[in-house]
Amino acid sequence: MADAGMLRFHVPEPEVRPGGTPDFSNVTIPKAGSVPRPEIDVDPRTIRDMAFSIIRVLNRAGEAVGPWAGLLTDDELLEGLRNMMTLRTFDARMQMAQRQGKTSFYMQHLGEEAVSSAFRKALKPGDMNFPTYRQAGLLIADGYPMVTMMNQIYSNEADPLKGRQLPIMYSSKEHGFFSISGNLATQYIQAVGWAMASAISNDSRIAAAWIGDGSTAESDFHSALVFASTYKAPVILNVVNNQWAISTFQGIARGGSGTFAARGLGFGIPALRVDGNDYLAVHAVAKWAAERARANLGPTLIEYVTYRAGAHSSSDDPSAYRPKAESDAWPLGDPIIRLKNHLIHKKAWSEDRHTQAEAEILETVIAAQKEAEGHGTLHAGGKPSTRDMFEGVYAEMPAHLRRQRQQAGV
Amino acid sequence: MPRRTMIEAIRDAMDVSMGRDERVVVFGEDVGFFGGVFRCTQGLQAKYGKSRCFDAPISESGIVGAAIGMAAYGLKPCVEVQFADYVYPAYDQIVSEAARLRYRSNGDFTCPIVVRMPTGGGIFGGQTHSQSPEALFTHVSGLKTVVPSNPHDAKGLLIAAIEDPDPVIFLEPKRLYNGPFDGHHDRPVTPWSKHELGEVADGHYSIPLGKAAIRRPGSAVTVLAYGTMVYVAQAAAEETGIDAEIIDLRTLLPLDLDAIVTSVKKTGRCVVVHEATLTSGFGAELVSLVQENCFYHLEAPVARVAGWDTPYPHAQEWDYFPGPARVGRALIETMEA
Numbered sequence: 173m174a175d176a177g178m179l180r181f182h183v184p185e186p187e188v189r190p191g192g193t194p195d196f197s198n199v200t201i202p203k204a205g206s207v208p209r210p211e212i213d214v215d216p217r218t219i220r221d222m223a224f225s226i227i228r229v230l231n232r233a234g235e236a237v238g239p240w241a242g243l244l245t246d247d248e249l250l251e252g253l254r255n256m257m258t259l260r261t262f263d264a265r266m267q268m269a270q271r272q273g274k275t276s277f278y279m280q281h282l283g284e285e286a287v288s289s290a291f292r293k294a295l296k297p298g299d300m301n302f303p304t305y306r307q308a309g310l311l312i313a314d315g316y317p318m319v320t321m322m323n324q325i326y327s328n329e330a331d332p333l334k335g336r337q338l339p340i341m342y343s344s345k346e347h348g349f350f351s352i353s354g355n356l357a358t359q360y361i362q363a364v365g366w367a368m369a370s371a372i373s374n375d376s377r378i379a380a381a382w383i384g385d386g387s388t389a390e391s392d393f394h395s396a397l398v399f400a401s402t403y404k405a406p407v408i409l410n411v412v413n414n415q416w417a418i419s420t421f422q423g424i425a426r427g428g429s430g431t432f433a434a435r436g437l438g439f440g441i442p443a444l445r446v447d448g449n450d451y452l453a454v455h456a457v458a459k460w461a462a463e464r465a466r467a468n469l470g471p472t473l474i475e476y477v478t479y480r481a482g483a484h485s486s487s488d489d490p491s492a493y494r495p496k497a498e499s500d501a502w503p504l505g506d507p508i509i510r511l512k513n514h515l516i517h518k519k520a521w522s523e524d525r526h527t528q529a530e531a532e533i534l535e536t537v538i539a540a541q542k543e544a545e546g547h548g549t550l551h552a553g554g555k556p557s558t559r560d561m562f563e564g565v566y567a568e569m570p571a572h573l574r575r576q577r578q579q580a581g582v
Numbered sequence: 583m584p585r586r587t588m589i590e591a592i593r594d595a596m597d598v599s600m601g602r603d604e605r606v607v608v609f610g611e612d613v614g615f616f617g618g619v620f621r622c623t624q625g626l627q628a629k630y631g632k633s634r635c636f637d638a639p640i641s642e643s644g645i646v647g648a649a650i651g652m653a654a655y656g657l658k659p660c661v662e663v664q665f666a667d668y669v670y671p672a673y674d675q676i677v678s679e680a681a682r683l684r685y686r687s688n689g690d691f692t693c694p695i696v697v698r699m700p701t702g703g704g705i706f707g708g709q710t711h712s713q714s715p716e717a718l719f720t721h722v723s724g725l726k727t728v729v730p731s732n733p734h735d736a737k738g739l740l741i742a743a744i745e746d747p748d749p750v751i752f753l754e755p756k757r758l759y760n761g762p763f764d765g766h767h768d769r770p771v772t773p774w775s776k777h778e779l780g781e782v783a784d785g786h787y788s789i790p791l792g793k794a795a796i797r798r799p800g801s802a803v804t805v806l807a808y809g810t811m812v813y814v815a816q817a818a819a820e821e822t823g824i825d826a827e828i829i830d831l832r833t834l835l836p837l838d839l840d841a842i843v844t845s846v847k848k849t850g851r852c853v854v855v856h857e858a859t860l861t862s863g864f865g866a867e868l869v870s871l872v873q874e875n876c877f878y879h880l881e882a883p884v885a886r887v888a889g890w891d892t893p894y895p896h897a898q899e900w901d902y903f904p905g906p907a908r909v910g911r912a913l914i915e916t917m918e919a
Contacts, residue, residue: 343686364651365647368648369607369651369656372607373656379651391643392644398639565724566724570792
């Protein structure tokens, strides 16, 4: 019988706040290998339960198990490990550079390295990602030069974006990496539009949309799902659920829905949840979705269950809103350690080689950093010209901008 | 030369563009099978197929957002927002995304889209089918904003907009769709078939964005107008007998400043008219530019005639609409100042 008394306003709260003991007992973690792998042309209505489970490949013993395992060779896994390690080292150096005043702002991936690094390897050249600010693994894994990334971060004289964009808002058409806006969710529907265009053009390339748990509340997310569903667009709709939208826990955006993946069900879009800290699982699920898209079977929604172990950005202090030890308690572990343990288990890797690789990677990143800093940092050395500020607003500069450029004396 | 209504001219512009360039795609609410609520896209789906002209869900942010992605891919989408009053859900996509994509990516990605939308009142459309939001777009760097006033211009400007490498907001004064409108709602409208600007050549032609047209040469006072207000200004000039030079701006951004300055320096007086609300309207920009560039030639304060600063009312439409009487009064006051 419903309570017919005074109405009560409901505001969801996370399980624990600072000072409390981290508690993820509410996060149900299925056993690795326990979720089936359907055929790509499966009737979406028959796999609705997959939106509420978690596809996992790596178990606690470091073994790859179940129907989603076995897609990657040892060399490919070693490359994946190296890419994630590179991203983590790159982040640490750039975070430090921000603290040293060499740039204004930075956003790191700590704990989420597997998501973008593994995803990139499921795509083909020519496919297009519409990333958010926490998918630089797409660039690293595709061999985009770190020096160029750093030039952008430093807004220096070699910045490919001429100092116009916030640090880390990269753009590289060549590497299938759409210009990051900085506004949230706007690019989600654009990815669907790109995919529609590819289908209109009878192309074979597909698109990938990216969004965080918090931004799924934006209307553009819902527009994107409508368009993707209606036109069966060849697009992979990625939701990175890292539990935190700055200080807001994922329950504020998720509301009464069981999972973010479940958002896809009302649109008839197959929706899978995957262990976002499991390189093999991320890659396998992304590949499944990519094959569906390329086979004209339409969109797939994937929720990556992960944890933002670092701050939201260099301007954020997570200790003000969540327990400091929460990331250690995260039940899906660390993506780099898990892949490392798997490779050691397979005898394809060792602790010594790992330590050695860490040193090599650090050296490579530092060398790139030195080269980039040779082109300047935000407040020192070479920088884009004031003239660059006036260029590129339009293909051809209109008269009013020419007049303003003259007024500015450049 | 064939005569066409504004609707037919706009349709012809899309038809010609789709025929010449297979990258041009047209979509929006009701535009596919039915051909749009104003019929601007009638027949395009039948002629070019469902991949080139199709219906979209009722989601303006989705329509424009998808168009941006298509443009990034390499297509040239020309999308319809059913009424300018409905464009606000797409405003973020237009302002934060379409307008800045070239700049923020340093040309790595560009956004050659056209967002067409019927604008203005005069059809008893109330507050949700009558607004003139042009100033919301001219304020945004990276956009071009076009407001044609007749079928000949509408076709040439729309073709230019579709061929433009940057995003263009294309506002179609809906009160002009079927004939020029001089502001006297109680008098019969002249159909475009009897108007010289209803002459629309077949095939391809374009009118460059950023070029104004003098609709009525004169020597006493310059009237700056666009869209529906061009005809209201003409009626006001005839009725007051004042020898006004009426400039149809056609493109608000980029603006033909030379045409404005040349005329105001000649006449020494200027009246700016638009249907949109007064405060922070595009007229404020025009008045500012006139005083910056023509101050020592001015013999009277520059006047503005605009919609009142209220929401667009329903029953009081003709009290709200800045008709020939108000424009005429401003002309007389400017001449007497």
